Amino acid sequence: MHPIPRTDRAAGGTGKTPHAGVEFVFDRSWVDELAERAARNGPWDDWTLFQLAVEAERAKLVTSFDELQALRCLPAFEPMPHQIATARKVLREMGGRAILADEVGLGKTIEAGLILKEYIVRGLVRRALILVPASLVLQWVRELNQKFGIPATAQKKAHTWHADFVVASIDTAKREPHRELLLSRDYDMLIVDEAHKLKNKKTSNYQFIQQLRKKYCLLLTATPVQNDMDELFNLITLLKPGQLGGQSEFVANFVADKRLPKNEDRLQEALSAVMIRNRRSDGGISFTKRIVRNIEVKLSPEEKALYDAVTGFVRQRYDESGRDLASMLSLVTLQREVCSSRDAVFVTLFNLFKKTAEDSPLRVKMWELIEFIRRVRANSKAEKAIELIRETGDKTIIFTEYRATQEYLLQFLKEHGVIAVPYRGGMNRGKKDWMMDLFRGRAQVLVATEAGGEGINLQFCHHMINFDLPWNPMRVEQRIGRVHRLGQTNDVKIYNLYTTGTIEEHIVRLLHEKINLFEMVVGELDDILERLEREEQPLEQKLARLVLESEGDADIRRGIDALGRSINRLRADAKRSPKPAYDRILPVLSVVPEADAAAEVRP
Amino acid sequence: MNAKQIHRFVERYLEATGCAILEKSPAHFKVKLSPAADRELTNRPYYWSFVDRTGAEPETMTLLLVTDSAKYDAMTAGPGGSETSAQAGTSGAAEQAGMAALSRSFGFVPAGLGARMPRDDLYFGSRRLEQLFAAARRGGRYVCLFQQPDERALHPYDSMPCTPWLGVNVKVGFVCDMKREEMHAFGVSLATGAVVEQFFDRLHGMKLTPRLPANVHVTGASLSLKKAADLIEQTLMKKLKACDYGWAAAASERLKEELAQLAHYYEPLLASADEAERERIAAQYEARKEEIRWQLKPRVVTEVVSAGLFHLTGLA
Numbered sequence: 042m043h044p045i046p047r048t049d050r051a052a053g054g055t056g057k058t059p060h061a062g063v064e065f066v067f068d069r070s071w072v073d074e075l076a077e078r079a080a081r082n083g084p085w086d087d088w089t090l091f092q093l094a095v096e097a098e099r100a101k102l103v104t105s106f107d108e109l110q111a112l113r114c115l116p117a118f119e120p121m122p123h124q125i126a127t128a129r130k131v132l133r134e135m136g137g138r139a140i141l142a143d144e145v146g147l148g149k150t151i152e153a154g155l156i157l158k159e160y161i162v163r164g165l166v167r168r169a170l171i172l173v174p175a176s177l178v179l180q181w182v183r184e185l186n187q188k189f190g191i192p193a194t195a196q197k198k199a200h201t202w203h204a205d206f207v208v209a210s211i212d213t214a215k216r217e218p219h220r221e222l223l224l225s226r227d228y229d230m231l232i233v234d235e236a237h238k239l240k241n242k243k244t245s246n247y248q249f250i251q252q253l254r255k256k257y258c259l260l261l262t263a264t265p266v267q268n269d270m271d272e273l274f275n276l277i278t279l280l281k282p283g284q285l286g287g288q289s290e291f292v293a294n295f296v297a298d299k300r301l302p303k304n305e306d307r308l309q310e311a312l313s314a315v316m317i318r319n320r321r322s323d324g325g326i327s328f329t330k331r332i333v334r335n336i337e338v339k340l341s342p343e344e345k346a347l348y349d350a351v352t353g354f355v356r357q358r359y360d361e362s363g364r365d366l367a368s369m370l371s372l373v374t375l376q377r378e379v380c381s382s383r384d385a386v387f388v389t390l391f392n393l394f395k396k397t398a399e400d401s402p403l404r405v406k407m408w409e410l411i412e413f414i415r416r417v418r419a420n421s422k423a424e425k426a427i428e429l430i431r432e433t434g435d436k437t438i439i440f441t442e443y444r445a446t447q448e449y450l451l452q453f454l455k456e457h458g459v460i461a462v463p464y465r466g467g468m469n470r471g472k473k474d475w476m477m478d479l480f481r482g483r484a485q486v487l488v489a490t491e492a493g494g495e496g497i498n499l500q501f502c503h504h505m506i507n508f509d510l511p512w513n514p515m516r517v518e519q520r521i522g523r524v525h526r527l528g529q530t531n532d533v534k535i536y537n538l539y540t541t542g543t544i545e546e547h548i549v550r551l552l553h554e555k556i557n558l559f560e561m562v563v564g565e566l567d568d569i570l571e572r573l574e575r576e577e578q579p580l581e582q583k584l585a586r587l588v589l590e591s592e593g594d595a596d597i598r599r600g601i602d603a604l605g606r607s608i609n610r611l612r613a614d615a616k617r618s619p620k621p622a623y624d625r626i627l628p629v630l631s632v633v634p635e636a637d638a639a640a641e642v643r644p
Numbered sequence: 645m646n647a648k649q650i651h652r653f654v655e656r657y658l659e660a661t662g663c664a665i666l667e668k669s670p671a672h673f674k675v676k677l678s679p680a681a682d683r684e685l686t687n688r689p690y691y692w693s694f695v696d697r698t699g700a701e702p703e704t705m706t707l708l709l710v711t712d713s714a715k716y717d718a719m720t721a722g723p724g725g726s727e728t729s730a731q732a733g734t735s736g737a738a739e740q741a742g743m744a745a746l747s748r749s750f751g752f753v754p755a756g757l758g759a760r761m762p763r764d765d766l767y768f769g770s771r772r773l774e775q776l777f778a779a780a781r782r783g784g785r786y787v788c789l790f791q792q793p794d795e796r797a798l799h800p801y802d803s804m805p806c807t808p809w810l811g812v813n814v815k816v817g818f819v820c821d822m823k824r825e826e827m828h829a830f831g832v833s834l835a836t837g838a839v840v841e842q843f844f845d846r847l848h849g850m851k852l853t854p855r856l857p858a859n860v861h862v863t864g865a866s867l868s869l870k871k872a873a874d875l876i877e878q879t880l881m882k883k884l885k886a887c888d889y890g891w892a893a894a895a896s897e898r899l900k901e902e903l904a905q906l907a908h909y910y911e912p913l914l915a916s917a918d919e920a921e922r923e924r925i926a927a928q929y930e931a932r933k934e935e936i937r938w939q940l941k942p943r944v945v946t947e948v949v950s951a952g953l954f955h956l957t958g959l960a
Binding site for chain 1: 645649653656657659660661750767768769770771776777780781783784785786787788789810812813814815817818819821822823824825826827829844852854869870873877880881884885887889891892893896898902905906907908909910912913928931932934935938939940941942943944945946947948949950951952953
């Protein structure tokens with residue numbers, strides 16, 4: 042016999058407010074329910090759960106507008122100071138609408154995840170849409186789940202759109218029937234990765250993003266401006282129309298020429314209200330060391346004979362062709378492949394053979410070369426590589442430029458009882474992921490032909506063998522970048538295999554001793570290579586010419602020395618001259634943590 | 645919440661929901677869930693609707709809940725633990741391969757999905773703990789309790805009067821693009837209309853039971869719940885009026901600036917647009933304004949976490 046309190050119909054808000062201009066709603070949804078239960082004498086909930094619920098709510102209470110709450114929820118993971126500083130600035134000063142424009146490799150994903158997590162913890166974001174290139178969908182899902190405990194789902198079927206946190210490819214999202222569904226919803230937060238694809242306001246991507254309804258919005262790009270100033274205007278206007286004024290105003294105020302800004306200080310100020318750009322050179326971001334060892338490999342007499350024969354063949358053809366470099370590139374490849382494996386030379390030679398007319402005298406010469414190939418029984422480099430792998434006993438990644446060498450190495454390692462898996466550009470996404478999983482798990486060695494492209498993050502491995510070196514230093518840097526990146530906790534050991542008495546020896550000398558590539562600050566290299574190209578021709582072509590035209594070893598050596606000198610001169614120039622114009626206007630966020638960082642909430 | 649508090653929280657949840665604790669240490673629980681807890685925690689709606697419809701005997705799941713992963717790992721890495729982990733290693737290889745395949749396809753698979761005894765590390769912010777929080781909230785919204793009088797003080801033929809109180813936990817959010825929260829616990833005497841704060845701290849130490857104890861009778865309520873809710877709202881409003889609204893003023897100011905910026909961009913655009921374009925631009929302008937208000941408009945929102953009727957002998 043419980044007392045039954047009388048109740049009237051629960052009314053809505055009273056329209057009163059505790060402060061002028063502040064909306065107020067008093068939650069009355071419980072009144073009817075409680076009265077109903079009282080009238081029926083139950084069912085009643087458990088007293089312990091009632092108390093636990095209050096305790097839980099108290100623990101989750103967001104007691105301050107300012108402090109980052111997300112940090113105490115991430116025990117498994119420690120963001121870097123510049124990432125925390127970025128998140129704080131986006132939350133406090135930008136109101137959750139920002140362009141994250143860090144240079145490559147500084148963790149824009151982490152920053153976005155941190156910001157998203159903070160809004161989730163504060164109960165300000167319940168539903169978010171994350172649009173990324175198709176190849177990055179799974180990686181985003183993984184990072185958000187593993188690092189941030191955000192239950193993000195990859196969009197696969199129509200119904201996955203209804204999940205609270207969906208990661209999808211922008212190309213899928215903008216197509217019907219998805220488009221209509223997404224445009225009919227409200228998203229508390231929208232994140233767009235690789236947002237430099239949104240520079241042209243006439244594209245369907247741009248217009249789609251513009252039409253989505255969102256409260257908070259993060260656009261991620263390492264290159265907010267590449268070609269002309271309009272791109273910058275479009276990107277900013279997508280995020281915050283009017284931030285740079287109208288189109289004509291922008292042109293009048295900030296554009297000297299299509300590609301040249303003016304009033305740089307004012308422009309930078311306007312940008313810094315919506316954009317954050319951390320740079321590697323800002324300091325405060327520390328990487329582990331790179332330890333480089335050049336490992337000399339002596340060719341067997343058979344290999345040496347093959348090398349000399351190929352070199353002779355290539356030179357002769359070059360002279361015959363009237364020194365036309367463009368048509369000679371496949372021959373230069375031959376010359377480089379011969380330093381890698383006989384399999385690689387064979388494939389290229391075979392293809393050349395097929396293309397040559399049947400009655401051509403060249404066919405005879407090629408046949409002779411194949412005879413040389415046949416005589417080679419062992420690969421001295423592969424033997425050295427397996428020695429290294431056994432020595433380290435650890436996960437190792439081997440990079441080669443050539444498919445045939447990759448196949449050979451996989452076979453070779455298998456014969457020697459080392460578990461190895463391949464990785465190459467042509468694999469589809471699923472297969473690449475599978476290979477990564479195998480390498481992370483059972484396999485000791487990954488043999489890769491491709492270093493570029495997103496998605497291979499190999500922080501768990503810190504031994505890297507350059508089985509052959511690309512002639513383009515950027516590709517070398519890309520290889521190293523897979524392993525030597527944020528999150529790598531060990532010093533990275535890089536082994537460059539080079540064969541003595543061949544062109545490789547000179548390449549290693551140039552890249553390592555002359556321009557000290559392996560220890561260069563990332564970012565510096567792009568700048569130098571760009572300058573080099575602007576002056577004459579790409580480094581790769583210079584090297585090719587050098588190899589084809591020089592008379593003997595001493596001549597090559599002189600040529601390499603000269604190249605090294607000119608690169609170092611450019612490097613000195615790069616240091617002296619002011620930064621490129623675009624770079625100057627982009628805002629900089631100091632990565633030095635603010636004084637109150639010490640007061641951060643931690644469990 | 646630190647590891648110890650989490651441990652205590654989990655233990656009380658498991659006990660309250662009638663789960664069978666198979667094994668425990670200060671760092672973990674191995675627990676066979678009760679049907680009620682299984683419905684809340686294992687996310688198996690199809691299974692449970694099958695059980696409900698066929699009346700089959702339910703098979704609940706067993707979970708490994710780790711409240712202090714460092715300590716637990718150290719514990720299981722010892723000589724006793726290595727055996728079980730080796731076992732898990734052999735039987736787990738195929739399972740692991742399966743998980744890897746799933747994770748390649750979906751990007752991420754929650755740890756332990758499909759495993760016999762999934763392990764969950766419970767730290768503040770972890771998904772499983774969030775789930776326990778939510779489960780506690782769902783399972784502890786409305787109570788009706790009676791204070792058990794001190795038995796020695798009571799004459800066997802006496803009956804003690806007790807007064808009905810309405811207790812309400814309210815979460816208040818001060819929201820613009822950012823948010824701050826407060827928790828309030830109000831109690832209203834349904835007899836007198838008196839309102840007290842920190843009501844739940846007052847209940848601390850009282851013996852409360854869901855059944856009407858012997859020797860206790862309930863005095864009538866003169867206030868309706870609706871009226872009591874009004875009193876709570878009034879009291880809350882009085883408190884809220886005294887709060888600092890600097891944040892709201894700043895947010896309003898920003899809102900005004902942002903709207904002005906939008907106007908500055910869109911109005912010339914609208915003026916110069918032709919008929920066909922104008923509609924599209926106007927729609928876009930409206931949408932942007934809506935977003936900005938959604939983001940910045942200062943507001944105070946309230947959310948009642950739980951409410952209950954408490955019959956107390958001590959408070960009038």
